[in-house]
Amino acid sequence: MAGGDEVKEVRNQQVLARDYISAIPVESDMYLNTSSTIKLRVPDDDDCQEAMLLKNLYLSCDPYMRGVKHSDDAASSTLQDRIVFFATDKPIVGYGVSKVVDSKHPEFKAGDLVWGITKWEEYTLIKNTQSFFKINHTDVPLSYYTGILGxxxxxxxxxxxxxxxxxxxxxxxxxxxxxxxxxxxxxxxxxxxxxxxxxxxxxxxxxxxxxxxxxxxxxxxxxxxxxxxxxxxxxxxxxxxxxxxxxxxxxxxxxxxxxxxxxxxxxxxxxxxxxxxxxxxxxxxxxxxxxxxxxxxxxxDFYHLYPKFLDLVVPYIKQGNITYAEDIVEGLENGPASLVRLFSGRNAGKAVVVVARD
Amino acid sequence: MAGGDEVKEVRNQQVLARDYISAIPVESDMYLNTSSTIKLRVPDDDDCQEAMLLKNLYLSCDPYMRGVKHSDDAASSTLQDRIVFFATDKPIVGYGVSKVVDSKHPEFKAGDLVWGITKWEEYTLIKNTQSFFKINHTDVPLSYYTGILGxxxxxxxxxxxxxxxxxxxxxxxxxxxxxxxxxxxxxxxxxxxxxxxxxxxxxxxxxxxxxxxxxxxxxxxxxxxxxxxxxxxxxxxxxxxxxxxxxxxxxxxxxxxxxxxxxxxxxxxxxxxxxxxxxxxxxxxxxxxxxxxxxxxxxxDFYHLYPKFLDLVVPYIKQGNITYAEDIVEGLENGPASLVRLFSGRNAGKAVVVVARD
Known part of the structure; x- marks a missing residue:
């Protein structure tokens, strides 16, 4: 987009973490923020040279999101040095499937579908695109890239x-x-x-x-x-x-x-x-x-094998050799309940939160 | 030896295990039997077709001997299916260096020095010679074959x-x-x-x-x-x-x-x-x-590498690149004390019991 354009600013609902997570995660460890907004363009800031702006479609609930918590948790130093999934008053971090709205990264362009580590909000500005994969096989459900294909x-x-x-x-x-x-x-x-x-x-x-x-x-x-x-x-x-x-x-x-x-x-x-x-x-x-x-x-450590993995699994899915169950909830606001359900064992398959369908 | 020869029968002192091993091994878990004797020839029995009769020289005290105990210890089933180191009123089983007194096995002859799994007694009849290695390098202390070379x-x-x-x-x-x-x-x-x-x-x-x-x-x-x-x-x-x-x-x-x-x-x-x-x-x-x-x-599982190991270690020993400490006690009767000392950490190097020096 040209720098002088009027940039659209939209609502950006988010699921944030509180400053305390109880021993067994409960919904109240997270809360919905309905008041934030975001401009639908990658800023011209120095640290956004290769950034992209995503519209999040599907978010993934995974067990490790609870396991790796605050930075004061010395026992999980290594993983958490890389990513903090729960940080006080910040959006929950997790894998998701998203559509690129704007991009300064040469490998991703507006309209691309991607999966990688995003945030629990409607739109996310990604400054480091390292974790992202472009989705090429779109003849399978997109939500599968939070699970079987992700x-x-x-x-x-x-x-x-x-x-x-x-x-x-x-x-x-x-x-x-x-x-x-x-x-x-x-x-x-x-x-x-x-x-x-x-x-x-x-x-x-x-x-x-x-x-x-x-x-x-x-x-x-x-x-x-x-x-x-x-x-x-x-x-x-x-x-x-x-x-x-x-x-x-x-x-x-x-x-x-x-x-x-x-x-x-x-x-x-x-x-x-x-x-x-x-x-x-x-x-x-x-x-x-x-x-x-x-x-x-x-x-x-094994992401370099992703193309080999797709070659194996996509045909299995298309031919019906593999069965796959999802436990889908609609709406970002229902994300906390879905994540909590993982730990009670009440989910009925891969837990996915739908933020938007396209 | 010809079948008709008079066979020498000698004293065969043994260290036997009691029927009970306390939580921390103590000397009284073992006892000396001074009354047994043995004929210094491999019997003509069917199960002795490849047997050999050993004079035990050096016995090794090793930590696992305590770890793998009675056959009623379900928790250590696999190793102990192979060897029972402590069996009630039977000689303790362990690694040792021995001299072959008589042999029906084609690979071992009288006078050979060997190391392998023998028993805590002066003489041992070995029916299954699988665990034994012939000692070829005799320009290092023989006791080393209970430790650094065993x-x-x-x-x-x-x-x-x-x-x-x-x-x-x-x-x-x-x-x-x-x-x-x-x-x-x-x-x-x-x-x-x-x-x-x-x-x-x-x-x-x-x-x-x-x-x-x-x-x-x-x-x-x-x-x-x-x-x-x-x-x-x-x-x-x-x-x-x-x-x-x-x-x-x-x-x-x-x-x-x-x-x-x-x-x-x-x-x-x-x-x-x-x-x-x-x-x-x-x-x-x-x-x-x-x-x-x-x-x-x-x-x-790695014994097939023994020759490669000797090629590495024997020169190290001869050239003084490796230091090796032994804690040697004289006499089979002092074996229990030596084994017990391992668990109190009071041994001053590889614990070896001398039964005889040749």
Whole structure:
């Protein structure tokens, strides 16, 4: 746009974080700001040389958003040095799908669809565009780029294929299997010819895992008094690959059931994020007994594989080889409730907040 | 020997295990049996077709001997399926250096020196010779084959070079650094050009680590109220490689100080063997924050590298590039005290029991 043009200024509703997050996140940890506005053009400021202005369409609710909180949380220094997801009186930060309204960046132009790390507001000025990918395949639902075709999909892909190095016929266990990542890991594992068991927190989810997502078995971890015994029942010969999403007692139970040369990809530990002090894991000597490799990974380290990932997954989606469930809520104002629901396990698939549909 | 010969029968003193091992091993968990005898020839029994009869010279005291106990210990099923180190009223099982007295095995003949898994007694009939290596380099002390040139040496070698994949200039931390394995890991790391810090349980050991073994720094973990802060002091930029020997609180402190893409080789967890329930490790999410790989290993998996290991280490020993300390006690009857001392941290180097000198 030419510098002299009149720039349109519009309403820019936002979801902000309060200065305190309680142990279990509640809706009141966030609040809606309806009074802010934004000019629909990238400013001419020095730090905006490669900036772009986005209209946010779909926002993603992800478990790590709660795990990585204030900058006074010394325990999570590394990740949070990069991105602060919850900062007092600032918009929540998270992945989203957006349309470029204005851009000074050579790779993005107005009208482009992108996904990356944006903010919980209607419009966002992005000064650092590093996290963004342009969306080229638009013959699948755009919201999929918050999940199966975005960060969670890449997380499942990197953790399963790259970190776990799976082989046909191996025994795979996925905790939090109904989550955006878990449901994909299970389906990737099935497509590779593995035996896959998932756990989730309700009978309804267990049924869907088995009947819709094609898991060989699934169980409700809340119904199991002895998790180690439950795993022994589903894996009498042990677990080759564990995709770790929950931590704590589940990890302890898994360690007792790993097979020789098993692999544990540590993606996250959702059961632990709301504890001030994480639950102690006591069975780590089993890493030695069974020569198990346990490895933490961080999906942006694998983003160079995104084109390869799309080549694999887009055909799977189009051909119906992969099933994908979304739990969509309409309206930015309903974002906090959707994020909170993740931690109660009441979401029915990948949690997505619709800000606008185009 | 021809079948008709008169076979010499000799005294065969043994150290046996009682039916109960207390939480902290004490000498009375073992007892000396002076009444048994043995015939100095491999019997003609069907299961002795490839057996050999050994005269035990040096026996090794190693931490895992306590860690892997009775067959009713469900928590250590895998290793103990292979070898039971403590079985009621049976000789203690452990690594040793022995001389072959008689053999039906084609690869071993009378007079050969060997090292492998034998028993705490004067003479041992070995029916399965799989664990044994013939000793060819006899221009170094024979007792070294219980340590630097035996299983502990191979443990240091496999854990450091193979599991940790070290690079010159990396920051290496070794707990239990005064132990048979730890002192070697530190020296291997120095020879590779790494910065090495070790911890031990007394000022005397700390001084020896720094002044004799050439560690860059060392500290007495018993003097540190805050292990994480101590590690931060010695590794302001973090730890690339942690050679894990102790577990529990130490591991928790290390997890807070790992560098990006760090590696933890889990060799054992001596601090935990005497707890009925291991101490909980709470900082495992740091595996994700820093993309750390934590891997248990078992040294027999690497025994095919033994010749390569000897090629590296024997010249180091002969040229004085590696320092090695032994804590030798004379007499089988002093074995229990020596083994027990390992767990109080009062051993002054690799603990060896001399049964006979030739």
């Amino acid at each position: 960060m969670p999909g890449m997380t499942a892909y990197a953790g399963f294929y790259e970190v776990c190095n799976p082989k046909k016929g191996e025994y795979v266990y996925v905790s939090s299997a109904f989550g955006a990542v878990g449901q994909l890991v299970g389906q990737f594992a099935k497509l590779m010819g593995c035996y896959v068991v998932g756990s989730a927190g309700s009978q309804e989810k267990v049924d869907i895992l088995k009947n819709k997502f094609g898991f060989d078995e699934a169980f409700n971890y809340k119904e199991e008094a002895d998790l180690a015994a439950a795993l022994k029942r589903y894996f009498p010969q042990g677990i080759d690959i564990y995709f770790e999403n929950v931590g704590g007692k589940m990890l302890d139970a898994v360690l007792l059931n790993m097979r020789l040369h098993g692999r544990i990809a540590v993606c996250g530990m959702i059961s632990q994020y709301n504890f001030e002090q994480h639950q102690g894991v006591t069975n780590l000597m089993h890493l030695v007994y069974n020569r198990v490799r346990m490895e933490g990974f961080f999906v942006p | 299983m502990p040496g191979m443990t240091a070698y496999a854990g450091f070079y193979e599991v940790c994949n070290p690079k010159k200039g990396e920051y290496v931390y070794v707990s239990s650094a005064f132990g048979a394995v730890g002192q070697l890991v530190g020296q291997f790391a120095k020879l590779m050009g790494c910065y090495v810090v070790g911890s031990a349980g007394s000022q005397e050991k700390v001084d020896i680590l720094k002044n004799k073994f050439g560690f860059d720094e060392a500290f007495n973990y018993k003097e540190e109220a805050d292990l994480a802060a101590a590690l931060k002091r010695y590794f302001p930029q973090g730890i690339d490689i942690y050679f894990e020997n102790v577990g529990g609180k130490m591991l928790d402190a290390v997890l807070l100080n790992m560098r990006l893409h760090g590696r933890i080789a889990v060799c054992g967890m001596i601090s935990q063997y005497n707890f009925e329930q291991h101490q909980g490790v709470t900082n495992l999410m740091h595996l994700v924050y820093n993309r750390v790989r934590m891997e248990g290993f078992f040294v027999p």
